Amino acid sequence: MLVHTALDRAAQVARFVAASGNPLVIHVDACVGADQHGKLVQAVADLPNVRFSRRRHCEWGTWSLVGALQTAAEQLLNAFPDVQHVYAMSGACLPLRPIAELEAWLKRHPDADFIESVNVGDVNWTKGGLSEERFTLYFPIGFKRNKWVFDRLVDAQRLLRIKREIPDGLTPHIGSQWWCLTRETLSGILRDPMRAHYEGYFKRVWIPDESYFQTLVRLHARKIESRSPTLGKFDHQGRPHVFYDDHLQLLRRSDCFMARKVWPGADRLYTHFLTPRDAPQSNAEPQPSRIDRHFARATLQRIRGRAGLYMASRFPGKNxxxxxxxxxxxxxxxxxxxxxxxxxxxxxxxxxxxxxxxxxxxxxxxxxxxxxxxxxxxxxxxxxxxxxxxxxxxxxxxxxxxxxxxxxxxxxxxxxxxxxxxxxxxxxxxxxxxxxxxxxxxxxxxxxxxxxxxxxxxxxxxxxxxxxxxxxxxxxxxxxxxxxxxxxxxxxxxxxxxxxxxxxxxxxxxxxxxxxxxxxxxxxxxxxxxxxxxxxxxxxxxxxxxxxxxxxxxxxx
Incomplete structure (x- = not known):
């Protein structure tokens, strides 16, 4: 679990996961103050199967997020040899079903790696950003740290026709950073003899958390299910949708195991989904597509507006x-x-x-x-x-x-x-x-x-x-x-x-x-x-x- 904010909610989710008997390794962003970090450690101190990994400063769109995942994953694999699947999640994720149902589902797919892995050359779903160029240009600084310098560096590299060489044997793939990999596949990625070479390349890729595991899994997995087990929706500009209390029925209908991103103030969602239930175990497959139409209609309404309602940014030309x-x-x-x-x-x-x-x-x-x-x-x-x-x-x-x-x-x-x-x-x-x-x-x-x-x-x-x-x-x-x-x-x-x-x-x-x-x-x-x-x-x-x-x-x- 990668935690950056809302540490109290992360503690709730950690207790829910640990109560099922599953181990959990938490990485807390080094930007989080020592007092807040100490409160989180104290909140889960009574849980023997919850550990904390070495902290590092994390910045959006940079290698630091991949490094945090690597550190936590290595600690989990070394400390818990019985673990067969590793599920990556964030502190803003919320379990929608009992962990026992997730365990049963993974047992039915013992050799499958669930990770969205899309060939960047086939489908261009990047919104408002870079697609192939994220792999062929250099990105030494974060986009959010200094947007003006970031854009000028990109312009300069285009002007000079700079083009990086992609390592032999790699075909760039992109997808959601929230995946569930088998122990065998994850170990293969972390112990790859070319790991240092691959890391040197991906450290200068833009948003490597959306491409590092998604690309290397193609070298090590036996069976890839190109879908994320975590429900996450994005708008037409590539920004993630945030789930609130009034999305309760929508989330239940999806049958997904985890949702991201959930608003920290959504008390109703956290209470409903983190309260133990006595209902019989469900074998339903995750169906995120069930709510796609709802989001498609919302996006369409946001983009086009309502007939007869004009905005300053939307003056249709007369025919x-x-x-x-x-x-x-x-x-x-x-x-x-x-x-x-x-x-x-x-x-x-x-x-x-x-x-x-x-x-x-x-x-x-x-x-x-x-x-x-x-x-x-x-x-x-x-x-x-x-x-x-x-x-x-x-x-x-x-x-x-x-x-x-x-x-x-x-x-x-x-x-x-x-x-x-x-x-x-x-x-x-x-x-x-x-x-x-x-x-x-x-x-x-x-x-x-x-x-x-x-x-x-x-x-x-x-x-x-x-x-x-x-x-x-x-x-x-x-x-x-x-x-x-x-x-x-x-x-x-x-x-x-x-x-x-x-x-x-x-x-x-x-x-x-x-x-x-x-x-x-x-x-x-x-x-x-x-x-x-x-x-x-x-x-x-x-x-x-x-x-x-x-x-x-x-x-x-």
Whole structure:
């Protein structure tokens, strides 16, 4: 346990952990005064399995945090030879379930190392900071100590084109610093004959506590579960969410073993979770994704604000164009991936013209796969890509009076700086419906080489993330609906009914059936294997390992 502040709360958590019979080594930041440190030592003096490690000054974003973890871990492994798993936590962490349930869970996964370990080259989730450059530039001072000097050093190194060499055999990975490693893996990292060399490199890496163990575990672990057992949420700027008393039910619903960061004044949380309970032991798996939607909605509200409520920092530009296109049209992303023959089904039930991927890299997939479409438009990709906007506007002008529908996804030609998507998103005639993460289904069904699939998944996720960003800017005027794949598949009939009513609002017919879903057996396992291999699939939502088929009763309305 790394402790920096709120030592009284750290003492409460230490007693809770020690009461289960598990040893605990506490590192107290040397910045903490001697009086406060002495009170903490006295508060747990009666606990024989609680020890204190040698103190050092800790500074955010520097090697000192990794050094503190190393010191405490070495002491724990040497003093308690029966320990089989080591759980890293902070003084701001709060156990959400009895320690006995954590022990039972680890016994069911005896060889697994639970640590978020994401290849920095595959997924860029760094917010407001450095990604690859944190490994290739020098960072001799802490960011918070002197931000101006820190920024000037970075600028100077970029100007001089300085680039550090990454040690041979290492592939930089990043992730949460709160992990649970097996004794074998942790010992391998601490006793690695190259440890001094690796430390010399990581001491000048930015925020090494997010990369040192996350990178070296790839050299020593037998089985990596790329997920942190500690629940931690971050906002769109990369700052951690703080949990308060009114988050009690939310935390209970997650089934996680530990939460971070908890406000020291959250008396209700500490009382509830640190009070022994007589309830039967639960074997539930941690499900942090259960509360992802709640945080996603909160983040969306924070970023975009409420309709009609303007802030000084948010003045949307006015769209002075007199209509970008001639007729309303519908754009679908991810539907042909999750449904069988979606194009044929939609053209039958909605009586509209349904194309394939009009902007596919090879050629324009017109309805019926015609080579020349209305208005003399060719399916040639080179002609289409010469001016994608004109291609779309000409198609819609030439087919006035008939609803046009087509597919558009991350694998399609995006144009320079996502120009076409930006154009459609700002068009009030556009109806854009997105099932995020559905691009992974064709990869899953392809059965190709997994290393190639992982690289392609990382590429498509980067593109779709940028696409979703374009669809959520203040300038958007299109009618946009976005579901994660997990949300959509809970009840696919409901969104399909909504889309049908918008595409054919004057139709007297009712939507009597929905298209058949593709077989997704094993898809959840495929996503977890991507995580285990270092790629973090984020856009599918809380997709379960073993998805339950939608209720057949929803298929008829």
């Amino acid at each position: 002075r164009e007199n209509g970008k296109t001639a007729e309303p049209y519908s754009v679908f992303q991810g539907f042909t991936e999750v449904f069988q023959d979606f194009e044929g089904w939609l053209s039958t039930v909605a009586h509209c013209r349904v194309h394939g991927h009009l902007f596919a890299p090879g050629k324009a997939e017109f309805a019926g796969r015609e080579k020349i479409f209305t208005g003399g438009l060719s399916d040639s990709a080179s002609l289409r890509d010469y001016n994608p906007r004109a291609f779309l506007t000409n198609l819609l002008w030439s087919t006035r009076g008939e609803r046009q529908c087509f597919q558009f996804g991350p694998a399609d030609t995006q144009g320079w700086n996502f120009d076409l998507l930006t154009f459609m998103a700002s068009d009030s005639n556009a109806q854009i419906s997105v099932i995020s993460g559905a691009w992974a289904v064709p990869l899953f069904r392809s059965g190709g080489d997994f290393a190639q699939l992982r690289r392609e998944a990382a590429r498509l996720q980067r593109i779709e993330t940028q696409m979703l960003d374009r669809l959520q800017t203040p300038e958007v005027r299109a009618r946009i609906r976005i579901w994660t794949m997990a949300e959509f598949l809970e009840n696919p009939a409901e969104p399909l009914h909504t889309l049908f009513d918008e595409i054919a609002p004057h139709s007297q017919a009712r939507l009597m059936r929905i298209p058949d879903l593709v077989d997704l057996s094993g898809f959840g396992t495929f996503l977890q294997e991507l995580r285990n291999q270092g790629m973090q699939p984020l856009l599918m939502g809380d997709f379960p390992l073993n998805p339950i088929s939608p209720d057949p009763s929803h298929r008829m309305k």
